[in-house]
Amino acid sequence: MKKLTNKAQSYKAGAKAYSRNDGSAKNPHSESAEGHKSWEHGYLDRQKLNANSDGDASRKRAMLRIARIH
Numbered sequence: 164m165k166k167l168t169n170k171a172q173s174y175k176a177g178a179k180a181y182s183r184n185d186g187s188a189k190n191p192h193s194e195s196a197e198g199h200k201s202w203e204h205g206y207l208d209r210q211k212l213n214a215n216s217d218g219d220a221s222r223k224r225a226m227l228r229i230a231r232i233h
Contacts, residue, residue, distance in 0.1 A: 173198030177205025181213075 173192065180188040180202075188206065192199040208229060 174205035
């Protein structure tokens with residue numbers, strides 16, 4: 164299995180943070196850190212995926228493809 168980059172790890176961590184969010188999830192990276200934006204993208208992409216859970220399977224598949232790219 165391919166080793167994840169720091170950006171990919173940050174993206175996954177952001178997505179997981181949204182999944183277990185109790186309203187207090189904060190980006191652990193400083194604004195100047197490499198993983199800051201990736202964490203935000205993961206968090207927001209997961210949020211979008213959950214918001215679109217109205218049965219739109221094609222949109223879910225597209226979001227999952229995006230998640231694999233990061």
